[in-house]
Amino acid sequence: MTAQMELSSLLIPLLLFTLLATATPGPNNSLLTLSGSRFGYRQTLPFIFGIRAGITGLFILMGSGIGGILSENPHWYFYLKILGAGYLVYLAVKVAFSGNRKQHNHAANLIGFRQGALLQFINPKSMMMVLSCITAFSLPGELYLLSVLQACLIFNLVGLMSNSAWTLFGALISRLLSTEQARDKFNKVLALLTLLAVALLFI
Template identity: 85%
Template sequence: MTAQLELNSILIPLFLFTLLATATPGPNNSLLTLCGSRFGYRQTLPFILGIRAGITGLFILMASGIGSILAEHPHWYFYLKLLGAGYLVYLALKMAFSGGHKQQNSAEKQIGFRQGALLQFINPKSMMMVLSCITAFSLPGDLYLLSVIQACLIFNLVGLISNSAWTMFGALIGRFLATEQARQRFNRILALLTLIAVALLFI
């Protein structure tokens, strides 16, 4: 009973943290909004599920000891952030200059479950949020594993809702992007938001 009370005591702050981490603008949500505007929710669903699978993989890695190693060697984490930031800048530039039916078909082939999962392992925001979540909401001793599983489940449940909301928002906006010019402007706005999110990770 005591163990259950301890786990329950962190549910509300865990939920609020997760909501803040997953609902705010970032690389994942920018890409989901873009895909939603182009392909709709149903075709973007594999990408959403891939993101959640990648986040689960990060939880497993961080909880199994990688997180403590990165904490002890912050320069390694910094290099990972640089690598991830470079790739996200590349995606943002690709997003900014995308447009046209041929490019849309190409993007559809490139973004799916596997890409969504792998992206999380070089996404600085995802790494930072998962590491922070485990650090803040894991309980010591025998409750460590249960508390990490609880954190992972809540993070993915709230994240799934947030990701779906951003995708549906993109799908809604896509209905009003009747011209190629309008789509290009929208893409550039999303690219700019992605670049700002990347820059904020280094402040």
């Protein structure tokens, strides 16, 4: 079997895995929905691109062997989980309790590119998704680098579409709500769902 055929044989299962990993509810998508509801899709784009940059950074780290070190030192992973949970709670509360879209179109309460990228390095779900993806869809020997690059590219392309869909969902629902009070209640519910997603990381 040629190298191209070996890489191609991974595409369909890789696409299915990536869709399941990126489209299901989790801390990233919960925060994106909340940000989309508060600030709209365009204002949330830096956060989306930050997530993708952070995921790419995780692929580089995990692909170079950091994942193995974490597996051998599970207490490090636990500390990262605690740190990530605290940061997720902070971001959820910050966005949920900011003012309305007209009052807060500035950077003060937006989750930006840098925050979105940093979050991936302490988000347990992101770390496990990337590590699982590399473990399942990398090929040994000379094809290792190419297979990891392929996995990273597919993961980011599908993830970009999933992240955008969740953000647009939040923006659409917010537009359909007739009053600012209703939008505030909706955002509080989204914040609670984000906190639930954080709690599920410890189960």
